[in-house]
Structure formats: structure tokens, C-alpha cells
Amino acid sequence: MAELVTLREAIAQTVHDGDSVALEGFTHLIPFAAGHELLRQGRRELELIRMTPDLLYDQMIGVGSARRLVFSYGGNPGVGSLHRFRDAVENGWPRAIEVEEHSHAGMANRYVAGASKLPFMVMRGYTGTDLAAHTNVRPIACPFTGEELTAVPALRPDVSIVHAQEADHEGNVQLWGIPGVQKEAVLAASRSVVTVERIVERIVPRAGGVVIPGWVIDFVAEAPGGSQPSYALGITQRDNDFYREWDAISRDRDRFRAWMEERGLWSGAGLTEVAS
């Protein structure tokens, strides 16, 4: 049964240094507030998992909180590169990170396997590309037809964190709009946190609503605006201008650092010496 706590407490109780953490959200409902809280608490050596790392992971990688990134698309959608991600991969700044990359279909099925508590899922993909040789997939033959397909291993994050529009007092959650892989991420994880725009007296199911019952969630924390500059459909707007501005902020290491320091997001990563 989900406990309703502050965001600070939710993160403190669930995320430890070295954990594998999935802060999911497919362009919509990205849990920025939770990611920032995690940086403020100084978590480090994280394995960050996410289909679309986006600006939040660019920030987390940029301050050096990640030792490893598992992902399928590391871009600033519609704008261009994630410069902090690139700087880490291309130049090892502020530290080198290991990457494990997949296709979207691969990552999605890895979450499905995790949510299903199966060790793998089967799909068509990877074969005939260079991805297969550079990531963790295996060929598997269909026992009926002999066709060779691809097995992708389950994702089982230590912690999954997602953002949603609302929760009730028992921690039942409803999100709507683009649902991404949030449900799968929560079900696949050992521990889970859901931040929400608002607490409501009663969840009223709505069109396109995805309800996650409180009894499969560990902590729910209120965090109004908690997905900005991403958005929560019907409540906040995507700040497309900020996505464009981030390109300039993140291109420059000093400007990036200043931006993060101003918001108390730098010192927590514990890499002040390494990076300066």
C-alpha cells in the first residue's frame, strides 16, 4: 500500500548510491522534480535507465551522478543533441559513463518482461544491425516454426519513479495522455515512487486514464508542476521554449554548471572536484 510522504522522504527512502533507477516518461510526464530531489540528496554511481533520456538525464549525467546509462534515444526531441550526454560519452566529462543501448521496441519489451516477472521477451529486431553486437540481446529460435527471433532481457530497476496527474489518499494513481511505459516501469521495479500534480478525494476514471493501484506503489508524493519543463496533460503545458534554450545552456560546461549551481543541483553530485 502506497505511503503518502514528501518528495524528499520518498527519494530518501528508496534511492541509494549505486542503484539502478528508471525515471520514466515518454516525452510526457517526465519526473523532473523527483530527479532534481535525487541530485539534491547527492545520490551517485547510479545506473540510469530510460527509453528517452531527455533533458533530465542530460542534467543528471552532466553533474556526474551516473556511472551507466541504459537507453534507446538520447536526443533533445525536435531540437538536437543532449550535449551533456555527448560530452560524457565523447570526452568523459565530468566522468566517463558506460552505455547500454537498445531500440525503443527492445526497451519497451524489456519493461514488459520486467512487469511480467519473466526473464526475457521475444521480438523481431536487432538482427542485421550493428546494435546486436554492441548490446545485451540473444538470438532465440521459435520452437514451432524455427524462425530466429531476438530475446531481450527483463529490466528490473531497483527503483522506478514516474509522474502522474493525480492520486487519492490511498495512493491510487491516475495518469492520462501519452502513457509511455510508466505502468510497466512501476510494476517491474523493486521499489517505486509516483509524484503527482495533486491529491484528490477520489479517482474518477477518465478517457485514456491509466490507473495504477496504490498497493503496487511504495510511495506517492505531491509535486505540483513536477514534470516541468515536460508537462502533465490537462494541467501543465510543455515548455517548448525551455527545450530550445537548453541547447545553448548545455553546450557550454561552465554555463551548464552555473545553471545547475543556481538551482542547488550541482553540489549534490559529489563531483565538484572531479569536474572543476
Place this chain on the structure above:
Amino acid sequence: MAELVTLREAIAQTVHDGDSVALEGFTHLIPFAAGHELLRQGRRELELIRMTPDLLYDQMIGVGSARRLVFSYGGNPGVGSLHRFRDAVENGWPRAIEVEEHSHAGMANRYVAGASKLPFMVMRGYTGTDLAAHTNVRPIACPFTGEELTAVPALRPDVSIVHAQEADHEGNVQLWGIPGVQKEAVLAASRSVVTVERIVERIVPRAGGVVIPGWVIDFVAEAPGGSQPSYALGITQRDNDFYREWDAISRDRDRFRAWMEERGLWSGAGLTEVAS
């Protein structure tokens, strides 16, 4: 793109003798009108596929239209046996039928494989039971962990038929309430028919609504009350009394035959001589 036609035309255009046909509906939205139309048109030698055969398949088996049944639970839910199904299996009346049976989880995953156009799906199940030896599943080893799991082969019906609450003039369909495996059944089939309670000007997405776009459906036919004695949530009520009455009607071959004849559902099966 779905064509809006009469039920008669929809069935005539899609179902041929000998086809594998899935009339799906998990206790809710069972396509009785379509199944009866199929009997009126005299279709025979069918492979009937369905998780929960229910009264409709009891009727279809009882008139001899099926050569084979693929299923996971052949009972009258909450009441007892499907007597026509039992009579066919136990006594070969009005003809013997071949059965292939699975668990619900197995059938559901077979539809998932079909909808995904994959040759199989992987699950935990069947091992350690007598089902494994009496049906079409195969062991499969996880290429990452070595764990032995079970592969179930894809279901790809020649025709899938489902019932829904509404469609618009372009054949986009919405159903709500218990969704069963209807979406999967439609996507897995070579040809598909959806009967609906009503045609609406515009589909307005609603809570729990499952929308199936018209461009993956072949034919849509209006059939108000078309799932009775099952029901269409919000429009018709489940006729629980009839489910109870069916027990007595179906226990007796003659009474069953009279009931079917009265409704023009007997002669079509072409087994008048065999059965009498």
C-alpha cells in the same frame, strides 16, 4: 478501412466453410447475433476458437457446425456445464469434435502473439500439469538465465468477430467495460467483423474505452442487442435468468433442437440427417 454493411453481408463476405473463426468476448460483449447469422447461413466444418465458449458455442457445437474447438474454459459461468459441448465430447453428438485446450493465460498469450505477428509468446505455465502433454505448447529455455519456460503458438484466426457498443461512419469502434481479448482477436485475424449496438456520428473516447480504428477492421455491422443474453455495458443487461434456463434447455437433445429450430438456427448447420 471498415465497410459498414448488414450483418448478413458481413458474415457472407468473411466466413467460409472450414474456416477458423474466433467469436470473442470474455463474459461481456459476446457476439450472439453474429454467431446466429453464421448458423443461418449454414456455415459448417468450422474451427471455433474462443477462451470461454459459453452458450453461443454450445449452440454452434450442438447443431454440428464445428469440427474443432480451441478453448480454455468450457462452462456456463456460475451455472455449470455446457451440455451440448459435453454431449459432443462425451458422446459424439451430433458429431465428434476435436478439442485443443489451453489455460486462459495460454490462450491470451496466443492472441497476443497473433496480434503481434510473432510465431509464439513465452510464459510460465503448463509445466508440471497434464495439459502440457495434451495440447500444443513447447518448452523454451531463457537464453540469459537458462530457466525453462513455455512457448505458446500464435493464434491467427481466419476470421475474428467481436461485438462493441458503438462505431462511427468510418468504422472506428469503441467498446468499454470488460475488454477481454477482443482487440487482440481483431488484430490477429486475417479478416474481421465487428457488430455494434449503434452507429454514432463521432466516437467520443470514454473512461475504460478501447478504440479499434476502422482501418484494421474489414466489416462493421449494426446489431442492436447483438450480444444478448450476454450484454453490452451501459446499453443492455446480462440476462442471468437465461443463462440459468439454458441449463435445462441444453440438457435435453430434443428440447435443444426444438429451441434452435424455433429460431431458425438448426437447419443451417446442414446436419439435420446426421443428428436426427
Place this chain on the structure above:
Amino acid sequence: MTANGETAEYSGGELQTIVAARTLIGKRSCFIGVGRPSTAALLARMVHNPKLVLVYESGTIGAKPYRVPLSIGDGELAETADLVVSVPEMFNYWIGPGQVQVAFLGAAQVDPQANLNSTVIGDYRHPKTRLPGAGGAPEIATGCEEVVVIAPHSTRTFVPRLDFKTTRGERTTTVITDLGVLTPIEGELTLTAIHPGVTVEQAREHTGWDLRVADNVQVSAAPTAEELTALRELVSR
């Protein structure tokens, strides 16, 4: 019989339902089919555990039916559920991974290891009685943490060897009959409780194998007035 100081007559079936409901005290969620399991779980929500989450294989999670549903797909289940999911999602995300804690199952045959048969009586290819088949039971019985079997106590049901093994028994913690309660001890169903007014000998007579009996067989608590009143009110709705 006395319960809470009152004298109340009750049937073996009523007691069976009441004893089954008690197994849900302190539990989070329960998977149920129709019939007595459904009645027992609704009774548990009324009397013992108002927060108990009821899960039906039709896809309704957190259903709160007022009446005992005839089928697992009654409209009231979808209308009152916290969420309604497709059948594939039900088995892949909820049952298989063990998100649902307790399962109530029935069966036509139960063997000493609590394996269940709901497929055929007689030979598979030429059955004497064709039963409905597996349904959700096999994966429910291996996915949920604990399985409670509810079955009538008779030698037809409790058999030394199943005609067909539909469902594995290793997660079964309790078998509740109209005569008593069986619990696996060292892997074999053992009589651990008898209902008031039933003798150990009666239970053994109605079991198709030489039933082991626990050293100190308990007597099930008689229905309390609250339980009995609630049950009767429930079934009369």
C-alpha cells in the same frame, strides 16, 4: 449451536463460506471465481477486511459488487472496479508476477498434494465427464502467494489420484470443505480442523484416501452472529 452467546442454526455450506472468509483477515488482495469463493470474499469485505482488493479474471481489479455476481463478467464488477484490464494484461502483469496475494480456487478433484483436476473425469480422450477445463486456475495457482481451495468433502472430490492434473498444488495453504479444514503438512493434505458437530471419522470417511489427521485437531469457531447475519443478508440481495 452457540455463537456469541446466541443459538443459531447454520448449514455446513454456510460455515464453509464463513471459514473461507476468515482466511482473508489481514490479506491485501484475493483472486476469486464465482460461486462460494465469491460469496466468501464479499463476506470478508463486509465483516473482516473492508479494504480487501477483489480481483476477478475477467479483468476487474478492486471490484466492489453489492450482490454476489453470477458470472465473473457481470457489469457491476466493471462498474465498481478500481481498474479494468484486458485478459492478457490480467495474466501477464497481475497474476503471473504475484501481484495478487491470495487465490480462491475450486475443483472437481483434489489429490493428497492439493493438485486439482477441472478437466475430465475418466480418460482424456474418452471422458466419462467432460469438465469445463483449466480456465485461469493453473497460472493463478502458481502466480499467487497462497491458494485456498474450497471444495465439498466427498470421496468423489478427494481422490488418491487425479484423472487429470490441471493445476499444481504446491502453493495451497488451506483446503476448506463443508466438514473441516485440510492443511499440507510435509507435503500431504492433513486434517487440521473439523467444523463444530463433525467428527474426525466423518472427515476420514468422506476422503478418498487414508487421510492424515493432525495431532491436535482444532474445531472451527462457530459462526458469530455477525458473520451469519452478514452472510444471509449478502445472499439475499
Place this chain on the structure above:
Amino acid sequence: MTANGETAEYSGGELQTIVAARTLIGKRSCFIGVGRPSTAALLARMVHNPKLVLVYESGTIGAKPYRVPLSIGDGELAETADLVVSVPEMFNYWIGPGQVQVAFLGAAQVDPQANLNSTVIGDYRHPKTRLPGAGGAPEIATGCEEVVVIAPHSTRTFVPRLDFKTTRGERTTTVITDLGVLTPIEGELTLTAIHPGVTVEQAREHTGWDLRVADNVQVSAAPTAEELTALRELVSR
């Protein structure tokens, strides 16, 4: 340049978008990412094919955005879609099985077999440029019936050998650049059309391999007034 009797100036990028939009005439559905592909598909809905179903990998099927979305997850896509599905469902039920007819893809590198690289420039372990990665492209390119690649015509993009093969090219029917159109003939991308005012030699110069040229190279029809007006109106929204 003249189009429908009018003189209209247009950029190579505008023509590229307009030519891409024309490939959607008569098509049922199109999978699109952001940027020029999205603009082209919206233009096709405005001018050629109002019933065209737009599918974005964010899960929005049948989206009808008024403005060109910045991201594939803009709110307007979900609000105007016929249905919105999870990412697993998008890939497993819609993309993989080929329910979506045409896909528009971009890439940093394209080879003569229309294979695509969107992963790295340089060595994988020590890349010169780390690109965003695969995203949905690999399975989109093998799931959809036809793939249309939209890319700038330069020797940096059209390379004889990819630094990394992210996406297979065998379903690619058309590559549209700002200079012309390439089509696979006997498995190798071949120049089949040039845009008005472009020479075959220019196209060859901007290709990183010895580009084959079709026997009778067409000249793309110049934008019509309707196309150009609609495009400019669309991007100004």
C-alpha cells in the same frame, strides 16, 4: 520558377517537404517523427490526403495536430488522436505487425543500400560524434510496408559505408533529399529524379559514392501554388 502559371520562389527544403508529402497520396497511414517528416505528413493531410492516419511513436494513432509539433509527445497529439496506446503496444501491435503502411525516417548517414546510421560518427567505443541512437527506427523500418527516408544531400550523409548500421534499408522505396530523389534499383540507391534547377552532376557531387543515375532521370514537379501556400501557412502557425 513557374508553378500553375505563377512565379514562386521556394527553397530546396520546401521542395523536399513538398515532394515527401506527395509520396503520401493514396496511402492509408504514415509513421512520422518530428521535424521535416512531420511537416510533410501534415502537409499531405492538408493538400492531398485528408484521411491520412498519422502515427507517432509516442503512442498517438490518428493524431490531427494543427501546428507542426516540436516533440513527438506534444499534448496536441494525444488530445486529437483516435487512440493513444502505451509504447509496448505501439511497437508490438501496430509497428511490428505492419499495421502502419508508410514510415518517414531521417538519419545522419545513409549508405547505397539505404541502411541508416543514427548511432555514432566514428568508432562506437570512442565516437567522434555521439548521435541520439536507434529510437524506434530499426523496428519501424522492418515493420512498415514502405520506408521513405528524408535527408539532406551531402557527402557527410550519403556515405559508402556507415560508421554504424542502426537500421536496415531493405524496405526503403524512396530517399528524398533537397536535391532530388533516390530509389533502390537492383538493391542500390539510384538517382531517379532531380528537383527543378538541380543538375545530375550536383547530385553526384554531393553523394559520397559513385552515384548511379537512372536512364531517364525525371525532374520533380515544382511546387504548386496550393502546395506552397499550404506549407507556408502550416509552418507559420
